[in-house]
Amino acid sequence: MSTVTTRRYRDIRRALLAREELALIDVREEDPFAQGHPLFAANIPLSKLELEVLARVPRAATPITVYDNGEGLATVAARRLFALGYSDVAVLDGGLAGWRAAGGELFRDVNVPSKAFGELVESVRHTPSLAAEQVQALLDEKADVIVLDARRFDEYQTMSIPGGISVPGAELVLRVAELAPDPNTQVVVNCAGRTRSIIGTQSLVNAGIPNPVAALRNGTIGWTLAGQRLAHGQQRRFTEVGAGTRANAGRQARQVADRAGVLRLDRAGLAQWQTEAGRTTYLFDVRTPEEYSAGHLPGSRSVPGGQLVQETDHVASVRGARIVLVDDDGVRANMSASWLAQMGWQVAVLDGLSPADFDNAGEWQPPLPELPAANEISVEQLSTWLKQDGTVLLDFTTSANYVKRHIPGAHWAIRAQLAEALERLPQASRYVLTCGSSLLARFAAQDLQALTRTPVYLLEGGTAQWIAAGLPLETGESQLAVRRTDRYRRPYEGTDNPREAMQGYLDWEFGLIAQLERDGTHGFKVL
Structure with missing residues (x-):
């Protein structure tokens, strides 16, 4: 195996400015990543490294730099990457603290390059927008207005502007002519916060559509802060367009x-x-x-x-x-x-x-490394064992999935924190591991067996197989072996966030342009 070396902040900055290829990978879980990271860092947690990295970093000779914040994850990640066939892997000198000490800017939240770019677009192009109160007044007056929601359909269903139609961002230019055929119709584009509202609105402006267009200022956050009611479970979606509309949009x-x-x-x-x-x-x-x-x-x-x-x-x-x-x-x-x-x-x-x-049908399948061997058991065997003392069941699905439903008695854990989890688990005569499909659990089984002499088994087909067999389930945070750091709670998702968190998120977005200037590596150029 290759020797793990270090790479310095100044080397990465030079490569960014020179537009050279590089992958700067934060191997912590999503929540700590979201609390602070370099602008162009990609979050691939050590827990899921083998499942994600081959698609996200497809070329084996890519210069890869991994880092953590002193947790000891980066060196483990580097060794795993070498084992997967990557040849140019280094650990960031000093980790996140080293980046900061060398003068590197740190950014909060997730998908920051895109969000910072959106703020820059609005600043440069003065993208038109309407306040929540203005849009509400138009709707109350039954004015000639249409609200288009630029998020994914599942996000739109969670919460949306009453009467809004789901038109994910890339579909807007293709669909708008038939959704608003009268050029006098006011088109309002919204998302949950700001970025997709801005980009969607500016897309329509850039394409030269004849309608007046405006972003819903601050999205559903702004709507909520204005004290206005959101709708839930709406089903309005775009429809197919005619050949003439398609050709003109093209x-x-x-x-x-x-x-x-x-x-x-x-x-x-x-x-x-x-x-x-x-x-x-x-x-x-x-x-x-x-x-x-x-x-x-x-x-x-x-x-x-x-x-x-x-x-x-x-x-x-x-x-x-x-x-x-x-x-x-x-x-x-x-x-x-x-x-x-x-x-x-x-x-x-x-x-x-x-x-x-377009002759390949079916879902996209991510490339995976060779899967480790595991001692598999059936759901019937697990059901029998759970009635006996000594069986400890570990679930490695996302914490959100675990809370939604899990096998009764299952303890939730993060793969990269197995040693910590073991200290909090009851005495076991055997461990059984699962996740949604048991794919991630298969890798965790190998890790766990290296930490214990207790036999480790894998549930064949995972929790999905348990559900398919019609066996009982539990909900809630009943047995968390580690903290739920696998996902950052976005201030703009859901409707139960504190108003202070929503306003704080908007204030953070407004400050992104200044951070871009301090960082100096973005290379953005707005039309």
């Missing part, structure tokens, strides 16, 4: 992409990029997940365009890499690419495709 989107410097590739050009060993090329299909599942280009990954722009770091975790976008209409890929180009990515749209090119 022309509009292509003009925007050309202005942004988006490159063009055909299948041969894509193949050439993909054979270049010294560069990373991501291939993303930016249509809806349903369209992707019905048929897609081989080798592409489903990443709906609005979410790609919102959380680029979560899928394209190599800064300086190349991104190729695919659709079947010339609208969603071009609009999404126009934003990525402004965010400093080298991005191309794949042209010249025919329906025959």
Whole structure:
């Protein structure tokens, strides 16, 4: 195994400014990551490293720097990356504290590059917006107004503006002409906070649609802070568009992409990029997940365009890499690419495709390493063992899934914190591990067996198999072996957040432009 070396802040900063490829990976859980990290750090927790890194950092020779905040995770992560075949792996000198001590800026929250970029767009372009009270007045007056929600459909269903329609961001330019055919109709674009409202609104402005357009200022947070009622469980969605609408939107989107410097590739050009060993090329299909599942280009990954722009770091975790976008209409890929180009990515749209090119059906499957062996047991065996003393069941699903439902008696744990969890668990004559599918639990079983002489077993098919068998379930935080740090609670999600947290989040967003200036590595250029 290769020797684990260190890499300094100044080396990473130099590479960022030179637009060289690099992956700066924070291997802590999401909550501590969200409390402070470098601008272009990608969060791939040590707990899930093997399940995520091959897709997010697909080229084995990519310069990778891992770090933690003194927890001892980074060195373990580096060794695992070497074992997975990565050849250029280093630990950040001094970890997060070293980054700060060397003068590096630290950013809070998640998907910060996209959110900071959104603030910059509004500042430069003066993106039009309306306050929550103004939009409410228009709705009360039954004015000629339409509210389009630019988030994912599941987020829209959780909470939305009454009467709003779900149109995820990349769909806006394609769908708006048929949703608001009268050019006098006021179009209002909203999200939960600010970023997708701003980007969605500016997309329509950039494309030159004739309607007056405005972002709902501060999204559903602003709506809530204004004391106005949100709707829950709404089902309004966009519908299909005609050929003429599609063609016109395609022309509009292509003009925007050309202005942004988006490159063009055909299948041969894509193949050439993909054979270049010294560069990373991501291939993303930016249509809806349903369209992707019905048929897609081989080798592409489903990443709906609005979410790609919102959380680029979560899928394209190599800064300086190349991104190729695919659709079947010339609208969603071009609009999404126009934003990525402004965010400093080298991005191309794949042209010249025919329906025959979308010949792979089914869901995207992430690349995985060889799976470790495990002693598997059936749900029937587990059911019998749980009636006896000495069986300790560990669940490695997300804490949110665990709280929603889990096998009775299961203790929730984080894989990277197994040693800590063991100190809090009852005496065991055997351990049984599960998660949703038992995929993550399979890796955890190997780790746990290295820490104990007690036999370790894996539930075949995971908790999903238990549920399929119709066996009983529990809910709630009944037995947490470690703290719930696997997910950062976003101030803009749900409706039960304190008003202070919502206002604090808005204040933080307003301060991002100043942080970008202090950091100086972003490379953003707004049209």
